[in-house]
Amino acid sequence: MGLVQLLKSQVLCHLIMCYVFVVSGLIINLLQFCTLPVWLINKQLARRINIRLAYCISSQMVATLEWWSETECTLYTDPESFPLYGNENAIVVLNHSYDIDFLCGWTFCERFGVLGSSKVLAKKELSYVPVIGWMWYFLEIVFCKRKWEEDRTTVAQSLQNLHDYPENFWFLLYCEGTRFTRKKHQISMKVAESKGLPKLKYHLLPRTKGFWVTVQNLRGKAVAVYDATLNFRNNETPTLLGVMSGKKYHADLYVRRIPLDLIPEDEAECAAWLHKLYQEKDGFQEQYAQTGRFPGPVKSPPRRPWCLINWLFWVCLLLYPLGLLLVQLISSGSALTIAVAVALFSAASLGFRWMIGQTEISRGSSYGSKAQSQISPVRDKNDQDPSLRLQILICTVG
Numbered sequence: 001m002g003l004v005q006l007l008k009s010q011v012l013c014h015l016i017m018c019y020v021f022v023v024s025g026l027i028i029n030l031l032q033f034c035t036l037p038v039w040l041i042n043k044q045l046a047r048r049i050n051i052r053l054a055y056c057i058s059s060q061m062v063a064t065l066e067w068w069s070e071t072e073c074t075l076y077t078d079p080e081s082f083p084l085y086g087n088e089n090a091i092v093v094l095n096h097s098y099d100i101d102f103l104c105g106w107t108f109c110e111r112f113g114v115l116g117s118s119k120v121l122a123k124k125e126l127s128y129v130p131v132i133g134w135m136w137y138f139l140e141i142v143f144c145k146r147k148w149e150e151d152r153t154t155v156a157q158s159l160q161n162l163h164d165y166p167e168n169f170w171f172l173l174y175c176e177g178t179r180f181t182r183k184k185h186q187i188s189m190k191v192a193e194s195k196g197l198p199k200l201k202y203h204l205l206p207r208t209k210g211f212w213v214t215v216q217n218l219r220g221k222a223v224a225v226y227d228a229t230l231n232f233r234n235n236e237t238p239t240l241l242g243v244m245s246g247k248k249y250h251a252d253l254y255v256r257r258i259p260l261d262l263i264p265e266d267e268a269e270c271a272a273w274l275h276k277l278y279q280e281k282d283g284f285q286e287q288y289a290q291t292g293r294f295p296g297p298v299k300s301p302p303r304r305p306w307c308l309i310n311w312l313f314w315v316c317l318l319l320y321p322l323g324l325l326l327v328q329l330i331s332s333g334s335a336l337t338i339a340v341a342v343a344l345f346s347a348a349s350l351g352f353r354w355m356i357g358q359t360e361i362s363r364g365s366s367y368g369s370k371a372q373s374q375i376s377p378v379r380d381k382n383d384q385d386p387s388l389r390l391q392i393l394i395c396t397v398g
């Protein structure tokens with residue numbers, strides 16, 4: 001291991017990175033809060049300001065991936081679609097199998113110039129995460145409780161609000177609804193079986209309602225669905241801590257552009273279309289497992305310097321006061337002050353670790369692993385046959 005690599009793997013280094021990320025993030029959250037009066041006067045201006053402020057936060061994590069760990073991201077896609085990426089609004093459907101799949105998504109957003117404006121259908125719990133979750137409020141990220149009865153109106157309304165959004169965005173949908181684990185996979189395949197759907201090897205059974213509601217509500221605004229399938233070379237399972245330790249990964253992303261007009265409007269047909277899409281995605285993963293590559297030519301956009309410049313700016317701005325504080329602390333010689341500082345430092349470290357934990361599959365939710373919680377026979381009146389739900393419940397619990 002070289003000296004630089006050794007340095008990157010040091011906990012102290014990680015703490016400094018977290019410090020810069022969190023303190024700069026909180027400053028930006030505060031600035032975002034200050035844009036609230038602008039919303040009242042000029043909503044589009046406030047949105048544009050927030051896109052740039054959000055870029056200052058998310059691009060720091062992208063810089064860690066691209067410049068610190070030097071992870072390579074290869075894009076497999078058709079050359080005719082390539083010029084359209086970043087120049088239109090699109091719904092992105094991505095597999096949800098890795099701790100850092102969202103970060104790879106962000107990297108591609110960055111390279112196509114839509115990082116600040118990109119959106120996601122995210123679980124409500126993430127909105128409470130300081131810095132990222134708070135930033136998302138001002139970006140009009142769509143949150144869901146993963147309870148269709150409650151989500152059906154709130155999600156539709158939030159999507160409608162995006163119709164006059166002033167800049168191009170990608171709207172990310174993890175249709176699997178939760179990250180892949182063996183247990184969740186087993187349960188979802190029982191659901192697939194009970195519905196007479198073919199089994200998937202590499203994906204959980206997609207939840208179709210969020211996709212349908214997104215497509216219906218973004219019609220006229222988004223023009224395409226980007227079917228994106230991600231994998232990592234050498235069977236690697238990358239983590240955020242690995243990235244922060246400077247571990248270099250190699251991500252491969254296969255993207256197919258599908259015009260939105262081709263997606264059926266009818267809910268049942270749209271659901272069937274999505275199930276077919278996931279069967280195809282499974283096929284691409286199988287091909288990757290067999291050959292180590294996705295279909296189609298490689299057309300990778302290069303990394304850009306902006307996220308690095310932004311990161312260095314915050315590092316320079318925030319390290320100086322931290323150094324000054326440390327010097328003052330040590331020179332004070334007061335045992336009580338030092339004890340308080342150590343306690344604060346420990347609390348901050350725990351906070352950082354908790355935030356990183358949000359990205360870890362091993363600390364993920366139980367959603368999708370307890371069939372009962374999703375398949376209640378008592379559903380709202382617009383839902384499907386309760387007897388079918390009961391049948392699935394019996395099947396999955398059994």
Ligand SMILES: CCCCC/C=C\C/C=C\CCCCCCCC(=O)SCCNC(=O)CCNC(=O)[C@H](O)C(C)(C)COP(=O)(O)OP(=O)(O)OC[C@H]1O[C@@H](n2cnc3c(N)ncnc32)[C@H](O)[C@@H]1OP(=O)(O)O
Pocket residue numbers: 092094102104105106108109118119120121122123126144145146147148149151170171172173174175176177178187188191204205206207208209210211226228255368369371374375384392
């Ligand atoms: C180029 C690439 C990169 C681009 C990147 C672009 C942008 C980046 C921007 C930001 C990055 C940040 C990333 C942050 C990540 C955060 C992501 C998340 O939080 S994922 C979790 C939240 N999102 C979702 O859940 C979306 C998918 N879910 C849905 O669509 C759901 O339908 C729902 C709308 C959330 C409603 O949830 P609910 O639980 O009520 O689901 P359903 O009504 O659908 O469930 C019942 C339905 O499912 C069947 N069922 C039951 N059990 C299972 C099971 N275990 N597996 C599968 N299916 C199951 C059940 O039979 C019912 O079926 P049916 O619908 O037929 O009746």
Ligand SMILES: CCCCCCCCCCCCCCCCCC(=O)OC[C@@H](O)COP(=O)(O)O
Pocket residue numbers: 017018021060061064099102123126129132174177178179352355356358359361363364365366367
């Ligand atoms: C620049 C230096 C970086 C230091 C970073 C330190 C802090 C890191 C902060 C991380 C912020 C949290 C971002 C959350 C994104 C998590 C995305 C995700 O994958 O969510 C999971 C959900 O989809 C599904 O949840 P589960 O049901 O699987 O459970």
